[in-house]
Amino acid sequence: MVRLENVSKKFGNTYAVEQLNLDIKTGEFLTLLGPSGCGKTTTLRMIAGFEKPNEGNIWINGEKVDKVEPYNREVNTVFQSYSLFPHMTVAENVAFGLKMKKVSKQEIAKRVKEALELVQLANFADRKPKKLSGGQQQRIAIARAIVNNPQVLLLDEPLGALDLKLRKQMQLELKQLQEELGMTFIYVTHDQEEALTMSDRIVIMNQGKIEQMGLPDEIYEKPATKFVADFIGETNLFEGTVMDANPSFATMKCGGRHISIPNTGNFSKNERVYMSIRPEKIHVSAQAGEEDNLLSATLKDEIYIGSVTKIIGEFPDGQKVIAHGSRDILKSCTRGDQLYLHWEPADSVVFEMKEKMEV
Incomplete structure (x- = not known):
């Protein structure tokens, strides 16, 4: 579904990402994991189109997207900050992107209802975001992203602002949602336990490069480098x-x-x-x-x-x-x-x- 070929991104004279090669499968939950400054968020932003690579090529579902604007890519992004419109209801927030695309009212109503049912917020459609909990607000942000039926959902540390118990609950809900949708999820986090809990595969990044990628148990039980052994778990x-x-x-x-x-x-x-x-x-x-x-x-x-x-x-x-x-x-x-x-x-x-x- 997503391919990065020899992708590099420099800020000044410093490489944030250097010669990155990565294939992400259709319907896969792939997590980019690493410490702050390792290049994981920059990689996600290049897939989304918010950053342009200095070198290399990016494909999404077979289409080369290096020069395609973010709003024309079949991806949606969920950030740590929910960025909900406080004056709109939950349903209006979820419908906003569809209205911008001039989708018919009947189709909007149908898709918003389906999206809210998927995130278990169908009964909250008429409420304002400020009357909901942090976990519920995050679910609205996810519903707003999936209602557009993107080929790829990008998630940049979306659970970082939640407390520990709610974060663990949301991890399981996100994984279940991804399996129900069959959608490709690319998830960025620095939380090792989060990555191990949700991912089909994990990519460990360090200083703009891939240290190791594999199944969660492979990463934990058989780390390929000293860095991975020291970074994952204790x-x-x-x-x-x-x-x-x-x-x-x-x-x-x-x-x-x-x-x-x-x-x-x-x-x-x-x-x-x-x-x-x-x-x-x-x-x-x-x-x-x-x-x-x-x-x-x-x-x-x-x-x-x-x-x-x-x-x-x-x-x-x-x-x-x-x-x-x-x-x-x-x-x-x-x-x-x-x-x-x-x-x-x-x-x-x-x-x-x-x-x-x-x-």
Whole structure:
């Protein structure tokens, strides 16, 4: 449905987006995810036509749109700010774009009714926006966009102004709406959980380029780079040197500790690497066992977060480690006590550092 080919955008001498290549499927919910300034919103604005690329081409449903004005593109955009007309009713706000296109009154009434039913606001058609909640106002903005039957709906952090509970509710509603419509959604956010919840595919952007794209579980479980591992969710990152290796596993020396890692990158002796291990993959116990990657750490803190307790340990060299466990494990422990941490080597992900170091 949407293709970007070697697309670049510069502001002054700085690339906001550089040589971006991306194909977005028909009916796909694709999320552009990354930190502020990574180029995700600029990419969305170029698809919408609000920004012109300095280089490259953009196609929407097979039509090259580089020089097509925003109002002539088969896309609609939903922003974080709702931009509703306060003097109009909900129905009048939704109908506004159709009136500008001089659609017949009968057709407008039919399509507005259908759009409001889709966002569950049919009973609010005669109300003014100021009498509705933030979540309801956002739904009006979405109805106003989908009533035009665009081929692509662009959403630029549309839930950012909502409180946490409402944002989570709206995430599920948006995904359900997209599935009902079968429409292509391109969504921009810096919220990792939001992206994981709603997306068919996620594109991780960093400094104007794509770091990784894939299914949500692929992005989380198998990050392709250190940046992705560190950006998505919570993780522990260790830096060390490969001591020895065989085709399946290697041994990594890290601050005096020896850690078994998967040899997915054909690592060789003396190679410098990063290793990432998620907190939920680390098992915590009060007594030492004989497991792989068994390390001792000092209990520094525990944080109760509902379903799990976040356990913060510290290795002898001062490096912190975070694990998820149950409060039962800590009943006999106090701050300053020794804990034992272990994880399966295959649960960790390793990235090369492109350099050698003699040991």
